[in-house]
Amino acid sequence: MKIVIINYGAGNIQSIMFAIERLGFKAVLSNNPEEIKSADKVIFPGVGEASSAMTKLRESGLDSLIPELKQPVLGICLGMQLMCNKTEEGNTKGLGIFDVDVVKFSSNVKVPQMGWNQIYDLKTDLFKGISENEFMYLVHSFYAPNCKYAVATTNYDVEYASALQKDNFYGTQFHPEKSGDVGEKILGNFLKM
């Protein structure tokens, strides 16, 4: 199986590489369109700031490639947010895969949300064998509101979508690669799709 992690210079990808290795697979890092298109699974990572990440995607033409992919694609954290219509962070237009707008947490709570929070109302095979209310590791200031694409929900300030799915596209706001054994199982579920 060929797993490609999209490399566009946004964030810490080493942890995802290692998590995939712990699951017994090997991933390659690439920004080459042909290599990404030919992968069995594509992981779209991202930490950092939305508008500069989007600029990097546009510079390499990946912004038009990603929405066209046919194989299972998993966006993680900022990767998931960039798959949405737009985000309040830097007033940035996203890839428009999920028809939802990413907004900022209010000042009623500490921002960023940092740490372990529960996921519930789990849907799709991404969460096969995963119990409701497991804790996942999250670090983020912006969130996708609950919507028809939500396949996991988390409560912080409001109930929001901590995972999204549409067709072959999946996104998790949490970091499965940093969420202990349960997180690794979710990543494994994705790789088995």
Next chain:
Amino acid sequence: MLAKRIIPCLDIKNGRTVKGVNFVDLRDAGDPVELAEIYSSEGADELVFLDISATEERRKTLVNMVRSVAEKINIPFTVGGGISSIEDVDILLNNGADKVSINSSAVKNPQLINDLAQKFGSQCVVVAIDAKQIGGQWIVHLVGGKVPTELNLFDWAVEVAERGAGEILFTSMDNDGTKNGFANEALAKLSELVNIPIIASGGAGNIHHFVDSFKEGKADAALAASVFHFKEIEIKALKQELRNNNIEVRL
């Protein structure tokens, strides 16, 4: 609900853990990876590695250690100690660290906080603040609490949050090593003043000190070293007791 975090801190010198550790089942008490694995399996929510080595080779050794930890550990970890530039941070994050902690370098060059937050995102910038009370004022100290600065703890905390820190690790030098509990009053004031997470550090001696740091100190996370290394407190038992006190934890 967002869980309160328990964070063991490991001191690292030349790629090895220092200070005594008291785990009977360790093959090699100095191996940070082995200790990290044990803490992770016991339910630690995060780990902090504090590099205290001063050799020329320190950066290379630290990077190798970070890489080995990231290979094996599936919970987040922070690396601190001697980090003073964007390049330092870049290489640590690229090798698998999730966050970095800066202390003296932020006091000497506060713009570093802005630069790191802009380049890597606030989520990976922890500003560590060591402070103690002098004449009723909480004064920020450097070099492990030896050198006083002109800065007031609360003013500095507000400034680092404004500059883009994602989290504050506050160590009370008055409490550190006493095992008499955390500096809960100062912690609670910090939590009211800034809207980013606060990690309590310094003074953990028993399980109830942790309960107090969350209830009275309103901390988001609590960090300790020796009580974990010497197994005076086991993380599982600690988290169970926190839950018994209606504090949300990941069990």
